Amino acid sequence: AAILPDHAGEGQGRILQRFPEKDWEDSPFPQGIELFCQPSGWQLVPERQPASFFVAVLTDINSERHYCACFTFWEGLDNPQVGHTPSDEELAVIQPTKVFGPKSLVLVSRLDYTEVFRNCLGLIYTVHVDGLSVPLETVIGNLLTCVIPIAGGSQRTITLGAGDRQVIQTPINDSLPISGSSVAQLFRQLGIVNVLYLFCAALTEHKILFLSSSYQRLTDACRGLLAIMFPLKYSFTYVPILPGKLLEVLSTPTPFIIGVNSFFRSETQELLDVIIADLDGGTVTIPECVHISLLPEPLLQQTQTALSMVLDPELEVADHAFPPQSTQPSALKIQDKEIRGVFLWLFARLFQGYRWCLHIIRIHPEPVIRFHKAAFLGQRALTEDDFLMKVLDGMAFAGFVSERGPPYRATDLFDELVANEVERIRQEEACPHKVLNHVKELAEQLFKNENPYPAVAMHKVQRPSENSQTSTQNQTPFPVLDDVAVQLFIDHAAAKLKTAPPVVKAEVKGMVPSGPPLGDIVDRNGNVMANSARRLEVVRNCITYIFENKMLEAKKLMPAVLRALKGRAARVCLTQELNQHVLQNRAVLDDQQFDYIVRMMNCTLQDCSHIDEHGIAAALLPLVTAFCRKMGAGITQFAYSCVQEHMVWTTMQFWEAMFYSDVQNHIRALYLETEDGEHKKLLNDNLSNGREISALELASEQSRLWPTLSKEMQTERVQKEESTVFSQAIHYANRMSYLLLPLDTSKNRLLRSSGLGDVESVSNSYVTNSIAGSMAESYDTESGFEDAESSDVANSVVRFINRFVDKVCNESGVTNEHLKALHTMIPDIVQMHIETLDAVHRESKRLPPIQKPKLLRPTLLPGEELVMDGMRVHLIPDGREEATGLMGGPPLLPAEGAIFLTTYRLIFKGTPTDPLVGEQVVTRSFPIASLTKEKRISVTLTMDQFVQEGLQLRSCTFQLMKIAFDEEVASDLAEVFRKHVHKLRYPQHVQGTFAFTVGQCGKMVVEHKTKDKNQSLKTLSKNLVKTAKRTIGRQYVTRKKYSPPTWENRSSFQSELDEDEISVSEEVEQSTLTLSSTIRSSDRQTMSNVVERACCRDYQRLGLGTLSNSLTRSKNEPFRISTVNRMYTVCRSYPGLLIVPQSIPDSTIQRISRCYRQNRFPVVCWRNSRTKAVLLRSAGLHAKGVVGFFKSPNASTAGTNNDLCRTLLTCACVAGKWGSIRGSGRLSAYNPDVGTRLAGKESPQPNGGPSEALFLRQQKAYLYIIGDKAQLKVTKDQLQNWEVVPIDVCDVRQVKNSFKKLMKACVPSSSTSDPNMSFLRCLEDSEWMALLHRVLQVSVLVVELLDTGSSVMVSLEDGWDVTTQVVSLVQLLSDPYYRTFDGFRLLVEKEWLSFGHRFSHRGAQTLGSQSSGFTPVFLQFLDCVHQIHLQFPMEFEFSQYYLKFLAYHYVSNRFRTFLLDSDYERIELGVLYEEKGERKSPQVCKSVWDYIDRLNKKTPIFYNYMFSPEDDEVLRPYTFISNLKVWDFYMEETLSEGPSYDWELRGRQERVAEETADKPETTGPKSQRRIVWPCYDSLSKVVPDAITKLLQDLQSLEAELGQTSEKWKDTWDKIKTTSSVRLWGNIFRKDRLIPQIVFDKFCPSLTRSFEGILFKKGALLKPWKPRWFVLDKTKHQLRYYETRQDKECKGVIELADVESVTAGTPAMGAPKNIEEKAFFDLKTTKRVYNFCAQDSLNAQLWMDSVQSCLSDA
DSSP states (O other): OEEOOEEETTTEEEOOOOSSSSOBTTBOOOTTHHHHHSTTOOOOBSSOOOOEEEEEEEEOTTSOEEEEEEEEEEEEEEOTTTTOOOOSSSOOOOOOSEEEEEEEEEEEESSOOHHHHHHHHHHHHHHHHTTOSSOHHHHHHHHHTOOOOSSSSOEEEEOOSSSOBEEEEOOSOTTSOOOTTHHHHHHHHHOHHHHHHHHHHHHTTOEEEEEESOHHHHHHHHHHHHHHTTTSOOOSEEESSOOGGGGGGGGOSSOEEEEEEGGGHHHHTTOSSEEEEETTTTEEEOOTTOOOOOOOTTHHHHHHHHHHHHHOTHHHHTTOSSOOSOOOOOOHHHHHHHHHHHHHHHHHHHTTTGGGGEEEEEOSSSOEEEEOHHHHHHHHTOTTOHHHHHHHHSHHHHHHHHHHOOSEEOOOHHHHHHHHSHHHHHHHTTOHHHHHHHHHHHHHHHHHHHOOSOOOOOOBOOOOOHHHHHOOSOOOOOOOOOHHHHHHHHHHHHHHHHHSOOOSOOOOOEEOOOOSOHHHHHHHHTOSOOOOHHHHHHHHHHHHHHHTTOHHHHHHHHHHHHHHTTSHHHHHHHHHHHHHTOBTTBEEEOHHHHHHHHHHHHHHHHTOOTTOTTSHHHHHHHHHTTEEEEETTTEEEEGGGGSOOOGGGGOHHHHHHHHHHHHHHHHHHHHHHHOOHHHHHHHIIIIITTSOOOHHHHHHHHHHHGGGSOHHHHHHHHHHHHHHHHHHHHHHHHHHHHHHSOSSTTOOOOOOOOTTOOGGGGGOOOOOSSOSSOOOOOOOTTTOOTTHHHHHHHHHHHHHHHHHHHHHHHHTTOOHHHHHHHHHHHHHHHHHHHHHHHHHHHHHHHSOOOOOOOOOOOOOOTTOOEEEEEEEEEEEOOSOOGGGTTTSSOOOOSEEEEEEEESSEEEEEEEESSGGGTTSOEEEEEEGGGEEEEEEEEEEOSSOSOEEEEEEEEETTTEEEEEEEOTTSOHHHHHHHHHHHHHHHSOSSGGGSHHHHTTTSOOOOBOSSOSOSSOOHHHHHHHHHHHHHHHHTTOEEEEOOOOOOOGGGSSOHHHHHHHTSEEEEOOOOSTTOOHHHHHHSOHHHHHHHHHHSHHHHHHHHHTSOOHHHHHHTOTTSSEEEEOTTTTSOSOTTSOSOEEEETTSOHHHHHHHHTTBGGGOOOEEEEEOTTTOOEEEEEOOBSSSOHHHHHHOOOHHHHHHHHHHHHHHHHHHHHHHHHHHHHOOHHHHHOBOOHHHHHTTOOOOOTTSSOOHHHHOBSOOOSEEEEEETTTOOOEEETTTTEEEEEEOOOOHHHHHHHHHHHHHHHSOSSOOOOGGGSHHHHHHHHTHHHHHHHHHHHHHHHHHHHHTTOEEEEEOTTSSSHHHHHHHHHHHHHOGGGGSHHHHHHHIIIIIIITTOOHHHHTTOSGGGTTTOOOOHHHHHHHHHHHHHHHOTTSOSBOHHHHHHHHHHHHHOSSSTTOSSSHHHHHHTTOTTOOGGGOSOTTOOOOHHHHHHHHHHHOGGGBOTTOOOOTTOOOOOOOSGGGOOOOGGGTOOOTTTSOTTOHHHHHHHHHHHHHHHHSOOOOSOOOOOOOOOTTTSOHHHHSOOHHHHHHHHHHHHHHHHTOOOOOHHHHHHHHHHSHHHHTHHHHHHHHOOOOOOOHHHHOHHHHOSEEEEEEEEOSTTOOEEEEEEEEETTTTEEEEESSSSOOSOOEEEEGGGEEEEEEOOOOTTOOSSOOGGGEEEEEESSOEEEEEOSSHHHHHHHHHHHHHHHHHO
């Protein structure tokens, strides 16, 4: 068809003429063609343009492509605008008189021969321009009547009758695309990586837009992209040239490949999801929101390498010293085919073995084929691969399967490649050169296909002459042609064609080869999961044991089997082994066998993904309907009712794949049976080569025979196939109902939401027991049917099966009648199955429950009571790997046991589920008050199929419990447990905490069996009243109206006092000092109490004033104790007595206090005994800066400012004056300039202390104020001699967040392999060490300042967090007293308790402070002390354990010491001055200090044996982070006994252990060796230190000898005073050696059992000599010395060698005057010793003693 459009008015094209007038029969005329002739729009131009040519592609409704070749030239016209006179506003542009309009010749064809079209249209134009003698009608007539075959490799010569001649070669195979050189051009324009991006984008269905200013290049680029996608065909919108008028097409939601002229670039900018390839600029722009999945590695890399070798062969030899002569890339045409060869090779690798995953479900009348995607991905081990998943799901691949699936058809290059070359490709893939050779072979075939004949130079086409192109004379317009003449030509040719023979060669059909099966490929590649033969052996053995009924053996192997089943090979092995035990589709087991088999099946299915890529679920499907157990009354339970909880059963794709593979097997069997003998033999000869005939091969043979069959036979075969599919559909409806209907159809287990729900069942969005789908709980309330719920389950299952049946039956051509029959059948099948299940369910309830481990009871503290009795739970492993056995050692977790909730702790006690360590007891507990986070989790245990609800509980004692409730625990009970935990964790008032309620509360155990949770409230209320009476002591109680208390009031009578349920009238007592009573009682009484307080004892020790001083105001002391705060009116959070300068009156103090936050004004807390510098503490100032206060002009505050100024300077000057009087030489010269030091110029000093250069300056200040940088400006006042040092303090929020991260680092909730989540990385992220560094750094700085004689005031935040840390650390570092037991206690009592650190608030101890969260300021301080202790181990009297003990109990709420926020609150509650005698129960300690004292008397656990302090040493620890260590308190755990900080429990557990150990066991030598397990055993107990061990031995020896045992401390002090020990300190400092104690040197009396003088006969010819003999029972020796005083042993007789002791006779040279009976002989294995005692009695004693030693041994 030739079309001659013309411009009309405003840029509209129109068709002038078309030939033929009517459409061809087989090819409709494309509409809208005029838009494509001028894609940029029809316009007139002032100058003639050169003629242009391009090919546009149009797709018709049948997705056939039409190629429109457009040849455009320009004709002159008279300008329509010339006659128009411009008005004034218009610019007078000089209009040319002539303009040019476009005219196009368009050739529309179904064939794509660009060059031929160019020549033909060019010829028509030439005939017109050059006025050749040939009529145009003839040329067009000839063009329209050429007949070109589509394929077959023929060669045609055509002529249009104008003296021209062209040769057309048709491709050999039509299925291979023709690309010319377009692919090579595309790579040249965009480069390898960009084209690969486009390639992957096109395959994964993204939108692609090409831009270029050349139309022909757009068409070529699109053609090239399609060519490299072969064998896949692009099936979405494909418009290589899109006209400007149709640009809105670009916002279509479907994928496309479109080309647009760069002229419209701006319109494409706002497309958000389109990949734009600019051919002219060589760029590909991918929007942010588009993610392109790339080829899987190593394919991507290998493809890039191959492409690079084709496109740029010089690259490889670019660095060679002697590059080869010719490394030019091939010619463009060849290169094009080489690139396509690379992509063919790539697809052969991607799709290798695809034919083995085809299911043929019908052969006649047409083959129906489905692709088993999951199996393909599974065998390739590429299930995770994004790219392949998307390709296989895409439209192109669906087309690929339907086109290439049929087994009997013509084959092409790709089929051969995939069938025959896979092995070659696999072997060569690693060697690029071999790959290149293969690619070149493929390129050769592709080239040959396109150019079957050698090039012929027979082309002869005329072009327009030069002058006619350039001349601008008036050319004649293109004439209107005579359509009748053209039509005559067409009719004439048509008549000829009818008689001509067909041109196209018939296609040769044949069987498509399948190539090697996939399995082998993958196995040889070694991508199969490495499952050692040992694991498979374990699985096989276990199954054998089960079926041989050796249950004990099977039980031992079970955990190993469950671990092995993580691997694919083991799972396959399991299905194969189980198969062997099935006879005639049935295997009846007993209960225990059934239980084990079901557990193994569940474990196997648990790791199957929902698509079941390894076919494990498919292999188990027949087995779950085979294994069963007999129950009573003729009822059988099958395994399927116990393995339903898996995603795979609710996945439609799984059922489809299973169904199709079964149908294929049946159809194969059908044809194998029907084959008559000859055919069968033939088939076997042809195909089998010793293997079975595959279904595809059979189908191919059947398709070949189909045309030869009679009509009847054809119909019969179609019917047989159809009924095969139908019967399978019924079978599958049954199978699906087995696996989808839950055992208890009335029960809803809300598990997972997925799968089953379809559009109608939106209302039923609950999930039931079996189907993890949308079975419902929403039964119809109006109808009132109770069983509506189960029918709902049934409805959902029916709907699911119906959807399945519809889909598979439509695809496999089941007749409508059969489909209807199925639909009526399915509800009956389901209903029948539900009835069977109900019976099974009833019976299964009667089964005896499986034996579970006995629940172990925990030991409780005195006064600790159970709130909830044990609930059966599983303790699940968290991120700590020691307990799981991954780091060696036994797998202690998961463990099964119970969780107990007491008034004090949360305790898990149980035994590991692994039977190899089942004897051990696992305990994990933490105080309920330390719980920081509780969250619900759902857990799947390896053993069981159920997903259980669980809790994750995290404690700030660095413990984590992940528990999963056993199925016997009702979910409402778990909820009750959570509520109780919450109430105990956050009581209403601090009196609800364990420290107050201990031993008081009535029994309040939540029983599991009873329905009513609070059984009898009467007994409870009685208890409460009793409790109240008991607690209040001598106060009497009057009853008012009593209402039963709620749970949280059960133990805190305080809340009842508040609510006035019990009214109490008080006799004022010392012991219960509420604030009102404090005020009523006389000052003197309060004073005497306050004086007893720790602070006052310390102030007196430091010489900072005594109370008598403050009352008599003696003037010679610089400081006094002020009672201004005795009623806590000036500052609530300060102690009652404070140290202030003598000269500052109390009235001034009251005024000053207002300037400070929380009224915490500066007070003195410590004085350096040498330099007399003082340490002051206060809060930060209110908003105004310090300097502001000193300089404020405001009259109203002026007085206060002066006071403030005076106070501070008095403190400083007093100290300064003393300093200068006592000042030593080293002070006067230099003093630190602190400002520069902490302004962040980090010092190069090794210990993180100040560097000398920075630190020295001439002028020293009397007072340094350490303040918050945010509040202060740095200032110095030379006259007044004070200096402000601003520092960065860590905010409380920072500490809180840092601690959370530290907990997650030390106790992660789940293990991870992510390198960014490793322990050290998480520790660094927490910044905990950085915070310690900061606090220590400031403290060391203050220590330096005080040591050089300047006073320091620490004035940070509110004065109760960081200030307290710094002030305490400074005192600890500066004053050795605080490094002793008494001193440290005093330090904590003074600085932390009296000065009001908010323990309750920071520890979130009550409901009120719950929102503020846990902030471990005190723990941070203890960690700092621990760091100092590590660096100076000899300076502390207490051990590291002492610090851990405090760290544990400051959050445990076991003692009252760390409760409440200030002394004021403690007095108000009457806690502060509890009288010693008042304690009723001696076992309940209220103060942690008393408890430590008591323990310390019993055991040296808190004592540091290396304590050997130097006098008055000031410690300066290293503070760099590299010098700090992670405290092992955060990391250690003892699963055998739980935390070791409650000593009563420890003692009891040991007693229990001893009792069990004492039971008589099998006689035999017992080894003294013990295996120590990480995280299970307590190392300190199993491997005690030498000194503790010796002290224990000593005590047991004393007990044995019946002596009263000394206290360990006295013994130790005695030993230490002996001279040898005194040297230790020095030894240790030099060599860092821990000394060895040899006890017999220090306490000879203890180790010697019997001693005295004996005469001993010497060796031959030696005389008898008297010696001092010692019989040592413990060492089992008889030693002798020269004299009694002698320390050097002269000889030793080992009693082990002694054979006998007998009476002897006097020998030669024996001592005179000694009776005969005094002689005795000692016979050893080596010799005989002769002894002589002083008399016979003595000799008898010696003989008896030696004899008793021997018999003891």
